[in-house]
Amino acid sequence: MSVLDSKVPSGPLAEKWTKHKNEIDLVNPANKRNIDIIVVGTGLAGGSAAATLAELGYNVKTFCYQDSPRRAHSIAAQGGVNAAKNYQGDGDSVYRLFYDTIKGGDYRSREANVYRLAEVSSNIIDQCVAQGVPFAREYGGLLDNRSFGGVLVSRTFYAKGQTGQQLLLGAYAAMNRQIQRGKIKSYTRHEMLDLVLVDGKARGIIARDLVTGEIERHSGHAVVIATGGYGNLFFLSTYCMGANVMASWKAHKKGAFFANPCFTQIHPTCIPVSGDHQSKLTLMSESLRNDGRIWVPKRLEDAQAIREGKLKPTQLKEEDRDYYLERRYPAFGNLVPRDVASRAAKERCDAGHGVNKTGEAVYLDFEAAIMRYGKEKAYTSGIKDPDKATIRQLGEEIIEAKYGNLFQMYEKIVDQNPYKTPMMIYPAVHYTMGGLWVDYNLQTTIPGCYSAGEANFSDHGANRLGASALMQGLADGYFVLPYTIGDYLSDDIRTGPIPTDSAEFDEAEKNVRDRIEKLMSGKGEHSVDYYHKKLGKIMWNKCGMSRNAKDLESAITEIAELRKDFWENVNIPGSSDSKNQELEKAGRVADFLELGELFAKDALQREESCGGHFREEYQTPEGEALRDDENFKYAAAWEYKGEPKDAVLHKEELKYENIEVKTRSYK
Amino acid sequence: MSGLTKSSIARKVVMALSGFFLVFFLAQHFTINFTSVIAPDTFNEWSHFMGYNPLVQYILQPILIAGVIIHFVMGFVLELQNNRARGVKYVKFKGSANASWVSRNMIISGLVVLAFLALHFYDFWVHEMAYKYIEFKPQDPTRYHAETVEKFAPMWRTVIYVVSFVLLALHLWHGFASAFQSMGVNNKYTPSIKAFTKVFAVVIPLGFVFIALYHHFNPLTH
């Protein structure tokens, strides 16, 4: 029997959540006033959870490293948020969203959690509209939808290419309302450096004020970790520069199991790397694949000529182009899930068909869409026999209305006009499905320590579908966690305030101070970024889009060596008792250097290919992923035992009672 | 209502309303003055009316003076507050990249116009007050045209008038349209409003300049 108890309620799938809500213990309003909750991270999940918890009556303290909760990286999500509203009448339903998410996740997520996610998804839209989130609308005044990768219905709600921004501002506004009421105390430019356990329960955190350098103690009856994913492990990713795994990792070291670290999403449509100085990669929304067609030159010599600048993509005839997604996956075409699209791009580029200087880019072409929309528009505006220029102009206008901000962003970065020449794209690390293991209540293996949003592992299995991250963050924060946490806190109504002068806090603070001192006392050989870039290279080359046992083994050794080198030789100028960005980065990279090793270890033990995890040894003759349900239909939860290499694996077997486990096919 | 007297938006509104009033006054003033070029008798008649009509003298004139004072006092207050809102100045500030010189330097054009007003008051208003209330001279409906023309005989005064009106044009160029924005008017008519204020900002001051030059170069010969 596994030590992992998912606490999934009994009963039929569709009734589990309602039944659970009816059965869990509640805290009465008067008692909520005596309970403090710490929320670390104020993106969609943390922000919405904080707002709702405060509204329910709890005293909430929020922490974020940014200067304002509004800047959390949820803000960068472009495409949209899924919800099973079926406003388009195209046959969508809670079950279909549930089914798509499980299938998209390659059957590596927990049924009951995903069903609940699909169930509350439509509340999200109602909630956000009530809050004044300006979603895109049709001329009739009703909400508009678009379709996204991996599904056959239109269920994605959006606000141009800035959906994440609008949803985050909604959650932030809800937080502001509670801050004004005095129910939330917001600590900005603060970083959680450790989790404090008292009698085995999460009772507080040690945080550093990033401006003054002061180390602070904060106590609460429960701690919610909603600090997002750990994609910055790869150095180059679409994550914001400050994104880190510190809070989750500290919880992990204090006893929270870390699940499926190797499940990373590599997003197919990002702007390719331009040089060594590059600090970050920019995503081009998946929604572009609705209208853009992906191709590479059919002939190697054409690809070569394009790379050398001797040939322009627009000069290449239709029959000389290989629309490889449409060719390989006729049913879904350019809208296959992200993992499939990313691997296909890598496969073409590895075969020598890449189109930028380094040969690591494919085309995303809007020509066909521009002409199609232009023709439609010309007819509907009553222009008979429009010439090509008119059609093109009308078409470009429509494309601009749909994706204007993305096209502008592309042009600013690449200095090419995507209306006239196809975009160049390449996959980049974008999201992590893995994270802190949580049960149905979103509680980690530490009592009182909860995790929400991307920081937990729960809903996306081995691959996340587009527009589902926003859905999950808000579902966890607005509709799930605020209720399930009550079940735990109902035991705490008589506890009273948690003192911060206990031995446990003393010890945690001392550990934090020692660690900072150790970081500051490095010999000063190399900068933090030097180590981060090195780690990123190892991760990308050996634990990236395709992995094999040999590379993973060598990654484990290399990362361990790099970590040793880091602790001895890192160079951090300045002092620890004032604003010091190098020190902030160092703390984060130190954690990545541990997680990276666990990541590789996890990828090594999973001897199958599923979702974002592709093991070269396990593929079909056509190069598709080969899953092994018999041996690996589990979530891998790792228990910390000192060094990453000593981590102990616990398996949560995944049971599929309502869905037939099939080979994922998008052909 | 209390917010209306204290807030930054209220201050903008006060500037806008007093500005509108002054713009209206300017148009009226110009109309009367222009008759001094084309119809000296009408000029005398209207000037006399303005000088002795009790409504104009005891109601409108104080309002006008109040309007001028409010506009420039508030202008100073705003300027001081705005200055304080950026304690440490930029080493390099490229204001021309994003806003016109005129809009950024209303205080300069305003101060020039204010200095001009002092001279103008001395020339005409003080003179009138002395004529009517100190010297108790009798009413003379025919004196205005000659008095006006004589004022423009000296070159220095004409030059000051011309320069001041150029600055007034600049002040109006930004200020008139800006007052609409402050009052919350920014809609499909805004381009037309802006076009109109530009015409107004050029035509009216230019007209005043024309009048001054006309009288300077056409002295009375009697």
Add this chain to the structure above:
Amino acid sequence: MVDYDLNGVEEDMSFLEMLDVLNEELVAKGEEPVEFDHDCREGICGTCSLMINGQPHGPDSRITVCQLHMRSFNDGDSIVIEPFRAKAFPVIKDLIVDRTAFDRIQQAGGYISVNTSGRPVDANAIPIEKDMADKSFNAATCIGCGACVAACKNASAMLFTSAKVSQFALLPQGQVEAAERVQNMVRQMDLEGFGNCTNTGACEVECPKGISLENIARMNREYLSASVKG
């Protein structure tokens, strides 16, 4: 002001990557790097906030510093970099300023008072004219970077505040508490010590998201009618 010489800058580097290179050099020399605020590096979080050659977010329009590329400069140029300056934005360190005044303005009323834990009506129960929804969205795209304040010769925060006021005032859901909202937010804005708006329009030109001056007019209107009614 400190002068730094930097070699090896490539034209497809972003401006912040250029600063990264500078900081790498400084760290290697054992000096303290120049601290600046940045996070998403894709123009949406609003964290980066530099005054470059006298313009917020540098010479290009409709972008943030992180989207500015070195191809906008010439080889050998010397570039003056300053923090955003305003009394309401005190400098924290080097090029980093404290913009929490913006947060407080929003806390004063930048929301619609609905319970997140409530059961609101179906989203499509309130149809909203597309034009209004689009205008509300355009106002809502403000990233809160503070370029409007930095560009304004008066360090006024009218564009920021008005964008927030407009976003809600344009939607039926937001009209219920519109009067109270505009008064509270303007009061807080004034308390923070921002300057007064003189309609120079610099904010609109420098705004990376192109927030329109129409929003300021709308706020003035809302404020006037709220004051007269109230």
